[in-house]
Amino acid sequence: MIKQLAAHIKDYKTASIKTGIYVSFEVLMEVAIPFLMAYLIDYGIEAGNMNLIIGLGLGMLLAAGLSLFFGLLSAHYAAKASAGYAKNLRQAIFYKVQEFSFTNIDKFSTASLITRQTTDITNIQNAYQMIIRVAVRAPIMLIFSLVMAFSINPELSLIFLAVIPLLGVGLYVIVVKAHPIFEKVFRTYDHLNNVVQENLRGIRVVKSFVREDHEEKKFEEVSERIYQQFSKAEKILAFNAPLMQFAIYTSILLISWFGAQMIVSGYMTTGQLASLITYATSILMSLMMLSFVFVMITISRASAERVVEVLNETVDLENPNSPVTTVKNGNVTFTNVGFSYSNSLDKLCLQDVNLKIASGQTIGIIGGTGSSKSSLVQLIPRLYDVTTGIVEVGDVDVRKYDLQTLRDAVSVVLQKNILFSGTIKENLRWGNKEATDEQMIHACKLAQADEFISAFPDGYDTYIEQGGGNVSGGQKQRLCIARALLKNPKILILDDSTSAVDTRTDALIREAFLKEIPHITKFIIAQRIASVMDADAIIVMEEGRIDAMGSHEELLASNEIYQEVYHSQLKGGNDFDEQ
Ligand SMILES: Nc1ncnc2c1ncn2[C@@H]1O[C@H](COP(=O)(O)OP(=O)(O)OP(=O)(O)O)[C@@H](O)[C@H]1O
Ligand SMILES: [Mg+2]
CATH class of the missing domain: 1.20.1560.10 (ABC transporter type 1, transmembrane domain)
Incomplete structure (x- = not known):
């Protein structure tokens, strides 16, 4: 000592x-x-x-x-x-x-x-x-x-x-x-x-x-x-x-x-x-x-x-010795993945996960609270390491990448997100230090944030208080999405990132994604069926396992959990602001 x-x-x-x-x-x-x-x-x-x-x-x-x-x-x-x-x-x-x-x-x-x-x-x-x-x-x-x-x-x-x-x-x-x-x-x-x-x-x-x-x-x-x-x-x-x-x-x-x-x-x-x-x-x-x-x-x-x-303390996520420094594409593959926060096999919170997702697909993920949706996507940018199995991005095991390369290519909007004290511009530049004003405005337009930012007296120079206290929940989420987009990633993960955004804006964000960034693989975790129903495929999570995966129509025809959620949300009526 x-x-x-x-x-x-x-x-x-x-x-x-x-x-x-x-x-x-x-x-x-x-x-x-x-x-x-x-x-x-x-x-x-x-x-x-x-x-x-x-x-x-x-x-x-x-x-x-x-x-x-x-x-x-x-x-x-x-x-x-x-x-x-x-x-x-x-x-x-x-x-x-x-x-x-x-x-x-x-x-x-x-x-x-x-x-x-x-x-x-x-x-x-x-x-x-x-x-x-x-x-x-x-x-x-x-x-x-x-x-x-x-x-x-x-x-x-x-x-x-x-x-x-x-x-x-x-x-x-x-x-x-x-x-x-x-x-x-x-x-x-x-x-x-x-x-x-x-x-x-x-x-x-x-x-x-x-x-x-x-x-x-x-x-x-x-x-x-x-x-x-x-x-x-x-x-x-x-x-x-x-x-x-x-x-x-x-x-x-x-x-x-x-x-x-x-x-x-x-x-x-x-x-x-x-x-x-x-x-x-x-x-x-x-x-x-x-x-x-x-x-x-x-x-x-x-x-x-x-x-x-x-x-x-031994840092348990280290850069490999001769790391791969380019991510070829946005393919994501999970092979027999099991994961536990405590790294013990008898407390797995994800089990038998097998997925094969091609570049540019949009994948919706739904499931009850605690069904391990967040845990699943956190494995892609290697925020945690798998306990068993392999996660691949761009057809390479994530553990073989240089960490910065991987995390630049896989942009996550975490569920518990945070803005730092500083101007909006400074916060956005977390995504890309050299971002020009045009790039920032473009990203904010995609995230449907440009409109409310421009309405602030100081616009993009508006000062954000510690933790983002002076913007609304939905505004904060949109800023976080814009920040993630500025990385120009190959894979974009939104973990319940539009939960505080009204349904119309939510739909506009998805529409903008489809039109403007079709080549990016997108994972969208959501509670609302409406947020995921037009995805290429939807994963239904249940207690740490994939219960089913398919298109909206397929799941509606065959999956019990999906049917239940769909009908309960339909009965609850639409959000008040939906057309
Ligand atoms: N940092 C952590 N350390 C230990 N256990 C955790 C940690 N984060 C989550 N868990 C546990 O892992 C399980 C899955 O959690 P996870 O956050 O993946 O669920 P989720 O599907 O994202 O839920 P929600 O819809 O509420 O966001 C839960 O039982 C939770 O208690
Ligand atoms: Mg979660």
């Missing part, structure tokens, strides 16, 4: 190393001060040597100034290195998520991915900053002070050897106990984000169902849980400080006690005792800092694991 995380330090390695170097200088200056102090007391003050006092005093001042200077430099580089490192990690996660297939995306929730990008990376950033400063500073200070202490008085310094292992054991216990709680805390964070996100995204629904109280309760529950877990973890971590204090003061007390006796019996000078006590404080301070690093690592370890989990 550490190796993997370290790989993302990249261009901030120099800043990290500089931090370490400046920290070392800072510490060296700091530890020189008590050393000079002992000299000053013993040979300056006690001997009454004024020149030496002034010289050493200036030396100490210089050391303090330099230590401040190096300290500032190291803080500067530490901030730069850790913030840069966090930036790299965020980028790595974002890019990784862009590579994800639909299956990968299904696995991580949006909320969890957001927590990982924000809270978790901030934890790592803080820990990293601490590590490059303190993890360099503390050991240098510790070793240097220990050496100095032993050189002044080895017997008294033995006290440290007794205290340090005790501290070690205490810290170990704290870390082991706190880590699992922090793991839990971050999972609860995911949950909290999920609650907030769902609420904000669905705020209109929440309001129209007057569910504010329920939502508030849901939120309170999670935030209470975070509070509980956090305070539990922090309580354990809080033992760190008293443990340290206890160790520090015990050692100083013991050193003073024995030291005083040694001075009385002439074994040691006052200056030596003074600097020994200063070193004792530095030794224990550095231990304290190390313990903070441990605490920080404990908190961030849970975060690091979560970040690495995303980075390590």
Whole structure:
């Protein structure tokens, strides 16, 4: 895990190393001060040597100034290195998520991915900053002070050897106990984000169902849980400080006690005792800092694991090694296809699908909700991979294509579609970056969108709010169709894409398709028989299988499900706006 995380330090390695170097200088200056102090007391003050006092005093001042200077430099580089490192990690996660297939995306929730990008990376950033400063500073200070202490008085310094292992054991216990709680805390964070996100995204629904109280309760529950877990973890971590204090003061007390006796019996000078006590404080301070690093690592370890989990996720839809980069035609063939979202054979949501569709045909697909219509068409642009069997486009297995080639040739208007914040033109250019105004207007005319777009005061430059909030459902669907058409695909899939469009406009769209893009293979999933009845063939789906396939007349004569749907829709009367 550490190796993997370290790989993302990249261009901030120099800043990290500089931090370490400046920290070392800072510490060296700091530890020189008590050393000079002992000299000053013993040979300056006690001997009454004024020149030496002034010289050493200036030396100490210089050391303090330099230590401040190096300290500032190291803080500067530490901030730069850790913030840069966090930036790299965020980028790595974002890019990784862009590579994800639909299956990968299904696995991580949006909320969890957001927590990982924000809270978790901030934890790592803080820990990293601490590590490059303190993890360099503390050991240098510790070793240097220990050496100095032993050189002044080895017997008294033995006290440290007794205290340090005790501290070690205490810290170990704290870390082991706190880590699992922090793991839990971050999972609860995911949950909290999920609650907030769902609420904000669905705020209109929440309001129209007057569910504010329920939502508030849901939120309170999670935030209470975070509070509980956090305070539990922090309580354990809080033992760190008293443990340290206890160790520090015990050692100083013991050193003073024995030291005083040694001075009385002439074994040691006052200056030596003074600097020994200063070193004792530095030794224990550095231990304290190390313990903070441990605490920080404990908190961030849970975060690091979560970040690495995303980075390590194997993208299950990869480009093949020598991919096919042209799609010859719009033929689509399914051979014994079975498909399961969880990739397990006993939970197939599509079974025994066999289809042979020639370029330029229009295929209607109808079937009850949950009959796997969407699942069927998502296999064509390889949004998911089949579990068994083969899907071919242009007579080549879809898994052999370069993904971009395939998805450029197979344009899907997904059932749950979305527009992005930006102008209509910007949204349309998702279909084709280089689309000219004429091409955009042509596509919008086909999708029957030109008329309402032109009626907007800003026309094609009208700003679309996030998620397409400021256009109607039917307008949004038509914009999505136009966007898909701009790709100039060989195969066009409309997954229930005219459900919010009135029947007359729906008919106009189909008419325009027939006249203007007859060479494109078209799949039209619809709830209305009227939307599919003039297709070359209609597929009737039932519980993940193809129940029947044929023309409107054939199905009306022979297929029970089709007859039922047809008659129920006929009886229900036409839409009010139908001629
Ligand atoms: N991302 C997913 N992960 C797991 N299961 C899914 C996923 N999407 C759909 N399913 C399941 O697969 C089955 C078929 O769903 P599908 O969306 O293909 O039906 P559909 O015919 O398009 O329905 P509708 O007419 O409501 O759009 C359903 O039982 C559904 O619960
Ligand atoms: Mg569907």
